[in-house]
Amino acid sequence: SVLQQYQQGAVLDFHRFTEPVVAILRSLGVPAELTGRNDILAGGRKISGNAQFFTAHKMFSHGTLLFDSRLEDVVEALNPKMSKITSKGLKSIRSRVANISEFLESPMGLEEFRDRLIEGLFAEQGEIRRHRFTAEEWRAIHDLAETKYSTWEWNFGSSPAFNVQKVHRFPIGEIDARIDVQKGVVQSVRFFGDFFGELDVSELERLLVGVRYEPDDLALRLEGAEVGRYFGGVTRDELVAFLY
Secondary structure, eight states, rough: EEEOOOOOOTTHHHHHHHHHHHHHHHHHTOOOOETTTTTTTTTTTTEEEEEEEEESSEEEEOOOOOSSSSSSHOOOOOOOOOOOOEESSSSOOOBBBGGGTTSSSSOOHHHHHHHHHHHHHHHGGGOOOOOOOHHHHHHHHHIIIIIIITTTHHTTTTTEEEEEEEEEEEEEEEEEEEEEEETTEEEEEEEEEOOOOSSOEEEEEEEEHTSSHHHHHHHHHHTOOOHHTTTTTTOHHHHHHHHO
């Protein structure tokens, strides 16, 4: 991560921030190259993604490095399952991924790799200056984390609008749910399918409008609702797990 004063020419100039990392990786035998706008690839596979945030006065450029991860878990996370999610505010291009450890000339652990990376980044300065947080600074950090960065409003309240489609076959038939979410809050829900229920499902659709799209909030909103009478025996917990 690089934090600096805002510079107009540096905005979205990922080459400036990734070039030192690419050089260090190459010195370790990794055939790294910056491709597109913000990805670092090795052997045609993605090992790093980079992003940038800036205000009128500050710039924050940061990137990830895939060193020795369980790639099956990464692929599982990147591939959609039964639900189809369409984001109106974000388009993501999936690339094949790889671990940096696959390309190293000499095997090394994560800590040694971290040290080599830090040494390379600070080579021109001649020394690595470290800052140890004081007790007062740690208190301020924890306070900021609790009052701002751990809040639902910060993590989900400003997220882009998106639509979710969930489809599952229950013993009573298939339920197809279409959910519209804006700023982390459900704006509309529609249920389709060949299920049978005693009650009009539109009542449940209206009940879910305005609730945060979170499991606990969905469960709380459905508390007292006779979910099984809408979906032929499906329980509240089963419906929440399905919707989320």
